[in-house]
Amino acid sequence: xxxxVIFSDINASLGHSRYAGAYRIASELREKGFDVQVIDxxxxxxxxxxxxxxxxxxxxxxxxxxxxxxxxxxxxxDEELYQDYxxxxxxxxxxxxxxxxxxxxxxxxxxxxIFSTIHKKNPKTKIVVGxxxxxxYKTSDVDYWILGQGEKSIVAxxxxxxxxxxxxxxxxxxxKLITDKMYxxxxxxxxxxxxxENDFLFPGENVPIEFARGCIYKCSFCAFxxxxxxxxxxxxxxxxxQEELITNYENFGLTEYMIVDDTLIDSRQKFExxxxxxxxxxxxxxxxxxxxxxxxxxxxxxxxLMRDIxxxxxxxxxxxxxxxxxxxxxxxxxxxxxxxxxxxLKSIWKDDVYMAAGYIIGLPFETKQSMRETFDWLYSNxxxxxxxxxxxxxxxxxxxxxxxxxxxYDLESAGFNLTPRGWVYENVxxxxxxxxxxxxxxxxxxxxxxxxxxxxxxAMDLENEFYTNPNARQKHSASTxxxxxxxxxxxxxxxxxGKLYHDDNDFLKEAFRRRANLKxxxxxxxx
Ligand code: B12
Ligand code: SF4
Numbered sequence: 001x002x003x004x005v006i007f008s009d010i011n012a013s014l015g016h017s018r019y020a021g022a023y024r025i026a027s028e029l030r031e032k033g034f035d036v037q038v039i040d041x042x043x044x045x046x047x048x049x050x051x052x053x054x055x056x057x058x059x060x061x062x063x064x065x066x067x068x069x070x071x072x073x074x075x076x077x078d079e080e081l082y083q084d085y086x087x088x089x090x091x092x093x094x095x096x097x098x099x100x101x102x103x104x105x106x107x108x109x110x111x112x113x114i115f116s117t118i119h120k121k122n123p124k125t126k127i128v129v130g131x132x133x134x135x136x137y138k139t140s141d142v143d144y145w146i147l148g149q150g151e152k153s154i155v156a157x158x159x160x161x162x163x164x165x166x167x168x169x170x171x172x173x174x175x176k177l178i179t180d181k182m183y184x185x186x187x188x189x190x191x192x193x194x195x196x197e198n199d200f201l202f203p204g205e206n207v208p209i210e211f212a213r214g215c216i217y218k219c220s221f222c223a224f225x226x227x228x229x230x231x232x233x234x235x236x237x238x239x240x241x242q243e244e245l246i247t248n249y250e251n252f253g254l255t256e257y258m259i260v261d262d263t264l265i266d267s268r269q270k271f272e273x274x275x276x277x278x279x280x281x282x283x284x285x286x287x288x289x290x291x292x293x294x295x296x297x298x299x300x301x302x303x304x305l306m307r308d309i310x311x312x313x314x315x316x317x318x319x320x321x322x323x324x325x326x327x328x329x330x331x332x333x334x335x336x337x338x339x340x341x342x343x344x345l346k347s348i349w350k351d352d353v354y355m356a357a358g359y360i361i362g363l364p365f366e367t368k369q370s371m372r373e374t375f376d377w378l379y380s381n382x383x384x385x386x387x388x389x390x391x392x393x394x395x396x397x398x399x400x401x402x403x404x405x406x407x408x409y410d411l412e413s414a415g416f417n418l419t420p421r422g423w424v425y426e427n428v429x430x431x432x433x434x435x436x437x438x439x440x441x442x443x444x445x446x447x448x449x450x451x452x453x454x455x456x457x458x459a460m461d462l463e464n465e466f467y468t469n470p471n472a473r474q475k476h477s478a479s480t481x482x483x484x485x486x487x488x489x490x491x492x493x494x495x496x497x498g499k500l501y502h503d504d505n506d507f508l509k510e511a512f513r514r515r516a517n518l519k520x521x522x523x524x525x526x527x
Contacts, residue, residue, distance in 0.1 A: 001056075001057060001058070001059040001061060001062070002035050002036060002037035002057050002058075002061075002062065003034050003035040003036070003061055003062060003063050003158075003162070004026075004029055004034050004035065004036045004037070004062070004063055004064060004065075004066065004158065005036075005037050005038075005039060005054075005057050005058060005062060005064075005065045005066070006022050006025060006026055006036060006037070006038045006039070006065075006066040006067075006068055007022075007038075007039050007042035007065070007066070007067050007068065008021070008022030008023075008038055008039070008040050008042060008068040008072075009040060009041055009042040009043040009044060009071075009072045009105070010071045010072065011041075011043040011044045011072050011073055011075070011076075011105065012043075012072075012073045012074075012076070012081065012095060012096050012099050013092070013096065013482060013483060013486060014085075014478065014483060014486060014487070014490075014502060014508075014511045014512075014515070015478075015483060015485075015486025015487050015489055015490045015511060015514075015515060016486055016489045016490060016515055016518050016519075017206060017207075017208065017258060017485050017486045017489055018040055018207060018208060019068060019070060019071050019072075019208065020193060020208035020209070020210060020260050021068050021070050021130070021131050021150075022038050022040075022066075022068035022131075023038060023193045023195070023199065023208075024151070024191065024193050024210075025066070025068070025130065025150050025151065025154055026038050026196070026199075027191075027192060027193050027194040028151045028154065028155060028191075029154060029155065029158055030194065030196065031194070032155050032158070032159075034063075034158050034162075036196075037057050037198060038198075038199055039053055039057070039526060040199075040522065041519050041522060041523070042067075042072070042105070043072035043073065043074075043075050043105035043106075044075070044078070044519060045075075045523075046075070046077065047106065047110045047113060047114070049523065050106075050114055050117075051113070051114075051117050052527060053526060053527065054114070054117045054118055054121060055117070055121070056526065056527055057526075058117075058118055058121040058122060058125060059121060059122060060122055062118075062121070062122050062125045063125065063126065063158060063161040063162055064125060064126040064127070064128045064143075064144075064157070064158070064161060065118050065125060065126075065127060065128070066128040066129070066130060066154070067103075067104070067127075067128070067129045067130070067131070068130060068131045069103050069104070069129050069130070069131040069132070069133035069134060070131035070132040070133060071132075072101070072105050073096055073099030073100055073101055073105065074099040074100075074101045074105050074106075075105040075106045075107075075110075076099070078512065078515075078516055078519075081095075081512075082508070082509075082512050085502065085508050085512075086505055086508060088503055088505070091390075091463070091467040091475065092476075092502060093389060093390070093391045093463075094463075094467075097391070101133075102133060102136040102138040103129060103133045103134075103136050103137075103138050103139050104139055108139075111139060112141070115127055115141055126143040126144060126161060127141065127142050127143050127144075128142070128143065128144045128145075128146060128154075128157065129142050129144070129145050129146070130145075130146035130150045130153075130154065131150075134146055134147055135147055135398065135399055135425050135426055136399050137172075137174035137175065137177075137399060138399075141175075142174075142175045143175055143176060144157060144169065144175060144176050144177075144178060145174065145175055145176070145177050145178070146178050146179075147177060147178070147179040147180065147415070147425050148179055148180030148181070148225060148415065148425070149180040149185045149188075149213075150180070150185075151185040151187075151191070152180070152183035152184065152185045153178040153179070153180060153182070153183040156168070156178070156183055157178065168182045168183070169182075170409045170411070170414055171409075172401065172405060172409075174401075177414070179414045179415045179416075179425065180415065181413065181414050181415030182413075182414050182415075188210075188213055188234045188236070189234070189235060189236055189237050189240065190236075190237060190240050191210075191236070191240070192240060192243065192244040192247075193207075193208070193209065193210075193244065194244075194247065195207065195248060195251065195252055195254075200522055200525045200526070201252055201254070202489065202518060202521075202522075203253070204253060204254070204255075204256070205252075205254065205256075205489055206256040206257065206258060206485035206486075206488045206489050207248070207254055207256075207257060207258070208257070208258045208259075208260045209244065209245075209257045209258070209259055209260065209287075210236070210259070210260055210261060211235070211236055211241060211259055211261050211264060211274065212234055212235040212236065212261050212264075212270070213226055213234040213261070213262075214226025214227065214229040214233065214234045214262060215227050215228075215229065215262040215263045215266065216228070216229055216230065216231055216263075216266045216267065217263065217266065217292070217330060218330065218430070219317075219319075219329050219330040219331060220328060220329045220330055220364070220429060220430035220431050220438060221319075221329055221360065221363060221393065221429050221430075221431050222429055223396055223398075223426060223427050223428050223429040223432065224262065224427060225426060225427050226262075227427065231266075231267060231269055231270065235270075235273070238273070238276065238277045238280075241277050242277060242280065242281060245281060245285060246281070246282075249283055255283060255284065255285045255286065256285065256286050256287070256485065256488060257285060257286070257287040257288075257485075258287065258288050258289075258481075258484075258485040259287050259288070259289040261289065261290065262290065263290055263291060263292055264289035264290060264291050265289070265291040265292060265295055265296065265302075265306070266291075266292050266295065267295050268295055268298075268299045268302065270295075271295065271299070271302050271305075271306070274309065275302075275305060275309055278309045278310065279309065284310060285310045286310040286311075286312045287310050287311060287312065288311070288312055288313035288314065288315075288481050288484045288485055289311065289313075289314055289315075289481070290314075290315050290316075290317065290481060291314050291315070291316060292316070292317075293316045293318065293332060293338070293341055293342075294332055296341075296345065297337070297341040297344070300344065303344070303345060303348045303349070304348055304349075306353070307348075307349055307352050307353050311353050312352070312353055312354065312484065312494060313353065313354040313355075313356070313479055313480065313481055313484035313485075313497075314353060314354070314355055314356070314481065315356045315357070315358060315387070315389075315480060315481035315482075316355070316356070316357050316358070317331070317357075317358045318331070318332070318338055318357040318358065318359060319331050319358065319359060319360045319363060320333050320359065320360065320363050320366055320370075320374075321333065321334075321335040321338055321339075321359075321370070321373070321374045321377070322335070322365065322366050322367075322370040322371075322374075323335070324364075324365045325363050325364055325365050325366045325370075328363070328364040328365055328438060329363050329364060335373070335374075335377070339377060339383070342355065342357070342383070342384045342385065343384050345384070346384035347384075351386075351495070351498055354386040354387060354477075354479035354480070354484060354497065354498055355384065355385060355386050355387070356385060356386060356387030356388065356389065356474075356477070356479065356480040356481060357385050357387075357388060357389070358389040358390075358391070359374065359388070359389065359390045359391070360391060360392070360393050361390065361391070361392045361393060361454075361459040361462050361463055362392055362393035362449070362451065362454045362456065362458075362459035363393055364431065364438040364439050364440070364451065365439055365452075365453065366453065366454070367453045367454075368453070368454060368458065368462065371462055372462075375465075375466055375469070375472075378466075378471075378472045378474075378475075379469065379471035379472045380471075383472075383474075385474050386474055386477055386479045386480075386498060387474050387475075387477040387479050387480035387481075388472060388474045388475045388477075389475075389480060389482070390463055390466050390467070390475060391463065392456065392459035392460050392462070392463050393449065393456075393459060395431070395432065395440075395443040395444065395449040395456075396426075396428065396429060396432060397444070398424045398425070398426045398428060399424070399425075400419065400421045400422030400423060400424050401416065401422055401423040401424075402422050402423075403418065403422050403423065405423060406418060406423060411423045421445070432444055438451070439451045439452040439453070443456070473501055473503070476501040476502045476503045476504075477498075477500070477501055478492075478497055478500035478501065478502060478507075478511075479497045479498050479500070484497060487500060487511075489518070490511060490514035490515055490518065491514060
């Protein structure tokens with residue numbers, strides 16, 4: 001039984017890893033004295049298992065059940081997902097993107113059943129949704145939607161429900177909204193994820209950790225509320241990060257991490273800070289991360305040092321190998337510089353660090369021809385990448401609240417911006433704000449985008465063309481940032497991971513078997 005239950009998951013991908021958001025929120029609440037049970041694998045459990053979990057963990061003392069709605073996708077049984085993978089006719093990005101869901105993984109009738117089970121156990125228990133998908137507000141009967149960084153909001157809500165303290169919330173027809181402008185969180189630099197014995201970590205588990213939040217860049221296709229921050233903003237104090245790593249080591253023997261920053265290495269300055277912080281530890285850690293390519297290429301001396309401080313898998317958002325596109329999106333773009341740079345990295349790192357690159361089809365001024373030139377380079381045997389992610393451009397269409405709501409509530413102070421379509425909480429990208437400048441003729445309002453060189457459907461066709469081509473097997477690699485730690489968590493060694501490809505049915509069978517075992521072991525501890 002717990003005062004607060006939080007459901008979380010990152011499903012649909014092979015292997016296993018946990019989402020930082022749920023555990024950061026749990027750490028904050030536990031520090032303030034609340035008793036919290038996080039329940040992982042939520043989007044991978046069927047309804048009857050969820051009902052049993054609720055029967056076990058919700059009682060008269062439960063203040064709320066929270067849902068950490070960020071990276072989960074639609075629920076599929078293990079068998080359905082296995083069949084999807086075994087068909088080998090779709091790329092992993094497609095399996096995951098097809099599974100995207102506005103808020104909840106399970107169908108509406110099942111979500112209703114989950115809510116009614118909670119209320120049968122305790123009619124006063126509130127339903128709370130936080131995480132990235134909370135801005136979709138697309139489920140009825142949710143009591144509170146927590147938008148943005150949730151640390152302060154959730155403690156205010158928990159205190160309100162337990163002690164009757166006052167609470168700032170916007171009442172809308174979608175439920176009550178609480179935002180991080182109403183409850184700003186200013187202590188990120190001293191924050192930690194503090195793992196608890198009832199998180200039931202697996203021995204030696206690879207866990208997520210934050211070094212910094214947000215990004216100093218502002219690429220034109222990218223839309224995060226913390227983009228364009230200054231160096232040092234939302235960065236942990238050296239002491240805090242070290243204490244977090246040492247506590248994890250002493251309490252649980254943890255040494256392997258996924259650093260979930262948007263961009264771990266964005267500058268020499270940040271590298272030096274990370275280097276100093278990790279070098280002073282009395283033990284070594286290993287980690288995977290997202291990084292910009294440019295700081296490594298303009299400071300080649302840091303390339304071997306990244307390996308020495310523990311980097312094992314890295315993903316660069318290359319996005320495009322077209323110079324003009326690079327200029328318009330805020331990335332390198334130069335085909336030769338990128339190829340030479342990646343070759344240099346590979347020659348230093350060899351197989352000690354797996355190196356993957358993400359590409360986007362359909363960015364400003366990218367033509368089909370330049371995209372195919374990129375494909376050809378990726379198909380060639382001498383490209384140094386261990387992993388490739390190729391996805392069509394996704395024009396974000398953030399949810400809007402009706403303009404009239406601004407007459408009743410101070411939405412501006414709550415962090416919303418008034419746009420021609422209504423009030424929007426998230427930042428929108430530069431492309432979304434000024435599509436004409438970037439060559440887009442439709443897509444902000446319409447369901448599909450179009451620019452002067454490509455349509456969304458043509459981008460989709462190119463993606464399929466790439467994934468159905470037998471060359472560039474790296475697109476099936478399990479060594480990418482998304483999968484590396486998930487593979488470690490199902491027992492594959494570093495040197496094995498570079499040889500795992502998900503077009504290999506024997507590997508798929510074994511990976512599903514190992515994940516099912518972990519899930520069952522975890523469930524046995526919770527029930
Ligand atoms: C790290 C990361 C990943 C990692 C996650 C690994 C791991 N083990 O954690 C990997 C690489 C696996 C990944 C994969 C994907 N990701 Co991702 N990822 C991120 C990233 C960069 C950081 C997320 C994170 O952990 N941050 C640290 C935590 C502590 O911060 P936070 O998430 O902001 O959490 C705060 C709030 O959300 C809130 N909160 C969270 N949970 C809860 C719960 C409650 C109850 C409350 C009250 C509050 C609350 O409070 C938290 C603390 O302030 C975000 C971008 C971003 N900056 O958010 C994208 C992001 C979450 N990913 C996204 C996407 C699209 C994907 C993929 C689908 C990409 C793809 N095409 O494959 C896959 C899907 C994964 C899958 N199902 O297999 C989108 C989600 C969009 C959506 N939900 O519709 C994001 C937002 C990026 C984007 N804008 O495109 N991702
Ligand atoms: S694409 Fe990457 S580097 Fe660019 S703003 Fe977004 S997170 Fe930062």
